[in-house]
Amino acid sequence: MNQPESDADDLNFMTTRSVARQLGLAVRSVQLMVDRGELEAWRTPGGHRRIARQSVQKWQTRGSDDRLQGLVDGSKLPADFMPSQGAALVSTQNGTVLLIEDSIHFQNLVKLLLNQEFPDVALHVAGDGIVGLAMAGQLQPDVLIIDILLPSIDGATLITTLRSHPQFKGSQLIVLTSLDTSQLGPYRFALGGVPVVHKPHMVTDLPPLLASLLKASRTP
């Protein structure tokens, strides 16, 4: 008899769907990463992949310097790279927003808010700084909402990298964080001129700011 197949994560192994959500990638991309041996996994008797949490963490935290090169222009993206939401990598008429945020809680809250207040805006989500950089290069979003404490590269380094590439000149930036003033100190070098939204106040503060930046991004 086959072993029962759990569709839930446990301490050591995760489902493909959970890994996709954590990394901000499409399920198919994660399946292919497993097949290429980039993530360590085993298969249930029914053929479902169960992916080692440790290998997911390693993938997220492995040396970032060698991964930055080529990500912005997409030249080093895997051929099968797909963002998690929306297959078409094009801006919509009503704007494209890229959220780079590792916390599922705040990914959820931004999705809820945008669904409620900006239903026509296309929201894409990356759960990791490196993936976010790659998606920014592909999407050329109108607005990037960037967390500071991110796996692989922090939000400040991400912003510095984006600003060093002219192709992102038209993208507006918002920092979304719950770090307090003193905790933001080490990252302040990159935050000049970037509006900061404090997470506990995001329901009040994010929508009007996003509305004004979306408007500004459409102004020639």
Next chain:
Amino acid sequence: MNAALAPHMTACQQAAAERYFKGSASLCHAFLQAGLAQFPNDMAAIEMALTSHDSAALRRLAHSLKTALGMLGFEAQKQRALKLELAAFEGDWSAATMAWHSLAPDLTHLIGIGQPQAG
């Protein structure tokens, strides 16, 4: 939502919704439901970070939990998550383990009351 969750939602609606959700009980409720579904993943990831002494991951996880719990009106649990975050930041694994042992039962309890009731 099951009956056991109702008192928590009441607290959530009365205080947190006013303070953090612009008075929207429905948005607060949706955030709570999504949070309860995510807590088991958070717990597993924290256990992994503690086991592997990954202070950066532990700090991020505790930091996220702290903010989410605070916005949902779970003040005591927020303070425990803050202790975990600070211990992770300082690389104090003894304090981190103690903080986690204090917070984990609370999360388990919250997950339990968020489960659909049988029958």
